[in-house]
Amino acid sequence: MIWKHISSSVTGKSHIDRNEPGQDYCRTGAIRFADRDFFIGLAADGAGSTTRGGTGAEITCETLYLRILSSIRTGDPLSSVTDDDIRMWISTSREAVLTRAHDEGQRLKDYACTLIGVVLSEDHALFFQIGDGCIVTGDENGYQTIFWPEQGEYANTTFFLSDEDFRDRIRIDRREKPPAEIALFTDGLQTLVLSFSTRTVHEGFFRPLFTALRKNPERGGVDLSAHLRTLLTRDDVNARSDDDKTLVLAVNTP
Amino acid sequence: MSDDTMYDQQPLGPVTFAENPEPRCPCLLLLDTSGSMAGKPIAELNAGLRSFYEELQGDSLAVKRVEVALVSFGPVRVISEFNTADFFLDPTLEAEGDTPLGEAITKGIEMVRKRKDEYRANGISFYRPWIFLITDGSPTDEWQRAAAAVREGESSKSFAFFAVGVQNADMSVLRQITVRQPLKLQGLKFREFFQWLSNSMKSASRSNPSDRILLSPPSGWSEI
Numbered sequence: 440m441i442w443k444h445i446s447s448s449v450t451g452k453s454h455i456d457r458n459e460p461g462q463d464y465c466r467t468g469a470i471r472f473a474d475r476d477f478f479i480g481l482a483a484d485g486a487g488s489t490t491r492g493g494t495g496a497e498i499t500c501e502t503l504y505l506r507i508l509s510s511i512r513t514g515d516p517l518s519s520v521t522d523d524d525i526r527m528w529i530s531t532s533r534e535a536v537l538t539r540a541h542d543e544g545q546r547l548k549d550y551a552c553t554l555i556g557v558v559l560s561e562d563h564a565l566f567f568q569i570g571d572g573c574i575v576t577g578d579e580n581g582y583q584t585i586f587w588p589e590q591g592e593y594a595n596t597t598f599f600l601s602d603e604d605f606r607d608r609i610r611i612d613r614r615e616k617p618p619a620e621i622a623l624f625t626d627g628l629q630t631l632v633l634s635f636s637t638r639t640v641h642e643g644f645f646r647p648l649f650t651a652l653r654k655n656p657e658r659g660g661v662d663l664s665a666h667l668r669t670l671l672t673r674d675d676v677n678a679r680s681d682d683d684k685t686l687v688l689a690v691n692t693p
Numbered sequence: 694m695s696d697d698t699m700y701d702q703q704p705l706g707p708v709t710f711a712e713n714p715e716p717r718c719p720c721l722l723l724l725d726t727s728g729s730m731a732g733k734p735i736a737e738l739n740a741g742l743r744s745f746y747e748e749l750q751g752d753s754l755a756v757k758r759v760e761v762a763l764v765s766f767g768p769v770r771v772i773s774e775f776n777t778a779d780f781f782l783d784p785t786l787e788a789e790g791d792t793p794l795g796e797a798i799t800k801g802i803e804m805v806r807k808r809k810d811e812y813r814a815n816g817i818s819f820y821r822p823w824i825f826l827i828t829d830g831s832p833t834d835e836w837q838r839a840a841a842a843v844r845e846g847e848s849s850k851s852f853a854f855f856a857v858g859v860q861n862a863d864m865s866v867l868r869q870i871t872v873r874q875p876l877k878l879q880g881l882k883f884r885e886f887f888q889w890l891s892n893s894m895k896s897a898s899r900s901n902p903s904d905r906i907l908l909s910p911p912s913g914w915s916e917i
Contacts, residue, residue: 593818593819593820593821594820631710632711634712635714637816638816643708644708647706647707648706650706655704666704667705670705670708676710
């Protein structure tokens with residue numbers, strides 16, 4: 440079972456108009472270790488109210504990615520990873536951000552970001568999240584969210600890794616069987632791909648993308664990540680959401 | 694057209710998007726229409742209100758997101774429940790009666806609470822509601838309980854409450870009601886005030902993820 444995956448992180452129109460950098464970041468990888476296949480997908484959204492949220496998002500994803508890799512390289516099965524281990528991984532990445540904040544003489548909250556992540560093996564799946572954004576899993580029968588996006592009371596508020604009580608905000612879930620298809624996306628895409636009145640996943644968005652990814656040959660295929668970037672910056676998408684947008688897609692193939 | 698040709702032209706396939714209601718930006722105006730507002734003040738208030746709605750109607754995003762409710766007091770009347778600006782009834786407010794400020798605030802806070810419940814029940818996301826109190830007098834009813842409710846609502850971030858005093862308004866009472874500095878309207882510059890408010894509502898209704906309240910400096914209408 441190998442994982443085919445694509446991802447794209449684009450700067451929203453609201454940031455472009457103000458000449459600001461994007462604050463989303465993602466890190467993905469399909470890893471083969473000791474004849475077993477793994478997929479790591481991480482995405483983070485730097486808080487719009489901060490100047491260094493994008494840096495926080497990048498450090499968080501990169502540090503966490505390395506931390507998860509070293510866990511995989513111990514050879515222990517994913518099912519032996521406990522919820523406390525996951526909290527520890529996330530704390531490690533938070534500390535890396537804290538170190539950067541100290542170095543730059545800033546406060547941790549200036550690097551505030553959300554975090555969504557998945558680690559998949561052939562017989563296990565781990566999901567974790569702080570704040571908004573969403574993980575969607577599915578197969579030919581339909582799509583579901585792992586956690587419904589977490590909002591503060593108001594449309595423009597959520598929870599961040601930099602929050603004092605971040606440990607209590609980490610949501611963790613797991614499955615014995617990895618999903619056939621998985622997507623991670625930040626809050627800039629939420630209202631376009633989820634129906635909030637029914638709390639359901641909009642299948643018309645995900646089905647064509649997963650089908651295209653599955654069909655695209657490993658060698659000699661088209662650069663789907665580039666097409667994904669084009670899709671996320673289309674005028675009809677910008678008209679609905681001018682925020683940064685990140686989308687990670689992975690499908691497993693026998 | 695074969696499936697393969699389709700694929701070449703649209704490698705990612707014909708994606709569609711979910712339809713969701715726009716996030717709402719509620720704003721409640723508590724307007725003093727007591728007898729002392731008679732004459733030019735009430736005329737200027739009416740004109741300012743009309744220009745406020747026109748401004749919001751002219752903004753394609755604000756007209757879908759900003760919801761305004763109007764309550765007049767002297768006596769307390771709900772002129773308009775929460776509605777987007779395209780539902781403006783163009784009321785002509787008349788000056789009459791005394792200044793039941795406490796009752797108006799209590800009524801307003803209740804309307805905000807109900808509206809938030811309606812948003813939640815319908816899966817509509819929303820920004821923190823703003824309540825603006827505009828008065829030219831001093832309360833003629835018991836207002837201390839309403840003031841306590843304002844402070845409680847502010848500390849739980851249920852809403853943001855602003856007070857604007859006109860002419861001979863009792864600013865010391867306003868200071869006891871709001872946790873924010875009350876502002877004094879320059880003369881009868883209602884139009885300038887509403888221009889400023891519509892600009893503030895327009896920018897608040899843009900997606901600008903932040904837990905801060907982004908009001909522009911109240912220049913052009915308030916006394917320092």
